[in-house]
Amino acid sequence: MSPAPDSNSTAPQDVRIGSWRVLRYVDRGSYGLVYRVEHTEGVPSGIHALKVAISPGDARFAREKALLSRIHHPNVPRLHDAGEWTDPHGRHFPYLVMQWVEGTPLYKWAPQGMLTSRQALRLLAQVARALQATHPHGVHRDVKGDNVRVSAEGHAVLLDFGACWYPGARPLTDTAIPPGTEPYRSPQLLRFRARFRGDPEDPYLSCPEDDIYALGVMAYRLVTERYPPPRPDPDCHDAPERPRPARPLAPSEWATVALVLDRLILRMLSDEPQARGTAEQLAQEMEEAAASAEPALDRPITLDPCQVKTERARRPGPPREWTPLLRPLLLVALLGIMGVLRLWRPAPYPQEFLPEPRQEPQESGRDGGSVGLGNTALASALPGGVDPIESRAVSLDMPDRPMKGQKRAPCDAREFVEINGGCWVRTNDHKPPCLKDWYEWRGSCYWPIMIRERLPTSEEP
Known part of the structure; x- marks a missing residue:
């Protein structure tokens, strides 16, 4: 059996790995x-899941074994066996055998039915209970929807402890920042990265509050189908031009979420780690809320972009008695502006700013897949500092050559996608129509990696 078959291949039947x-x-x-x-x-009977490493000697399997062997909880898979399999070439691949978990990944499970706030509370409480069982022994460090399986009966199981940390665990990487998935990184981790970037001698020490923040991001994504906007620390000077919202929009401003669930999600997303609460506290509050007789909890969660409060809704306009007087004045002003525009003709663009003739993308462009774990934040590469929370617009066509100021090939295949000689980032969270100023290509949305011009660090005497 090959240790790394193609995604469409299957292992031959009756091949044995250890006693399995x-x-x-x-x-x-x-x-x-x-x-x-x-x-x-x-013995044990029934179907089980065997996970074997793609790379020989992968240290993550020893981590997962060490932590799972200490946890016994219905929302965490049971570990049955662990060992090392030797292939015909003499290479050693670690493996784990665990409880077989029937179910669907969380974000795929949610749209299958009309999810209510009560159902969301019950499901999130189960993940919080899994973290409650984990935190006395270590930290999961990769809590996200892809690592939660939900059965048809609504039973949730937290999977994939390979990136976990526990006291005495050796580092997985030689960087100061542990592996993880970018949108789920806590504010305190982002602050650490901004201040101590590139110092592996003093790595970030993960804590249970990081898992709680990731649970809040997962909950926000579950009920709104989007991530909360990035919130870098004001001391971070990597991208000073980017907007920094004081708080994420409440989930109830995007969807019909019950107030109690709304408050719990915002609490888990708090900038202050201690304000988020422990996994046990959150699980208990979620279970108590789900057991209440509040009718709003049984209302299906539906997305309503028109429900988002605008600036005018937050700051109401002039009193009603002024409205009849303002309308004719606004009409006169509009007619005057239209007259000025009719007389004005814009100067022609310089040749270098004229759009390139549209051509079909060349086959030399290749799709690099999703961004890998542990990548640094790429939000600063958004053209013009566009915030992902902005409204959608008509996406741009992919240019047939690199743009002015864009990073050119060769590109780092672990983070970027090379298309028509330029380096791009593909987002898996948005499908066409893409966000404003993003580019559409082969059914996905991309933004270019622009090279920042270095500022002088000193002056001549």
Whole structure:
């Protein structure tokens, strides 16, 4: 059996790894392949999940084994076995055998039915209970919807402890920042990265509050189908031109979310770690809220972009008695502006600013897939400091050559996508129509990586 088959391949039946017989190939994750297996002697009986490393000697498997062996909880998969498989070439691949978890990834499960705030509270409480069982022993460090499986009955299980941390665990990387998924990183981790970037001698120490913040991001994404906007610290000078909202828009401003769930999500997203509460406290409050007789909890959560409060709604205009007087004045002003525009003709653009003739993308462009774990924040590469929370507009066509100021090939394939000689970032969270000033290509949305001009660091005497 090949340790790294293609995504469409399956392992031959009756191949054995340790005491386990491989039944079929199931899926491929970031660093492991998953198979359905059964014990050769039937003890323990039934179907189990075997995860084998893609790379020989992957240290994440030892981490996952160490933490899972200490946790016994219905919302965490049970560990049955661990070992090392040697392929025909003499390479050693660690593997884990765990409880088989039937279910659907959280973000795919939610749209299958009319999710209510009561159902969301019950599900999030289960993930909080899984974290409650984890935190006395360590930190998960990769809480997100892709790592939560939900059964048809609504039972949630938190998976993938390979990036976890526990006292005495050796670092997985040689960087100061632990592996993780960018939108779920806590404010305190982002502040640490801004101030101590590139100092592996003093790495960031993950804590339970990081998992709680990630749970809040997961909950926000679950009920609004979008991530909360990035909130870098004001001391971060990486991108001073970017807007920094004081707080994320409440989920209830995007969707019909019950007030109690709304408040709990914002609490988990607090900038102050201690204000988020512990996993046990949050689970108890969620369970109590889900058990209440509040009718609003049974209202289906529906998205309503028109529900977002505008600046005028937050700051009402003049009194009603002034409205009849303002209307004729506004009409006269509008007619005057139209007359001026009719007489004015804009000067022609310089040739260098004329749009390039549209051509179909060349086959030399290649799709690099999703951005890998542990990448640094790329939001500063958005053209013009566009915030992802802005309204959608007509997306731009992909140019057939690199733009002025754009990073050119070769591109780092782990983070960027090379298209028509330029480096781009693809977002998996938005599909066409893309956001304003983003580019559409082959059914996905991209933004260019622009090279910043270095500012002088000293002056001549």
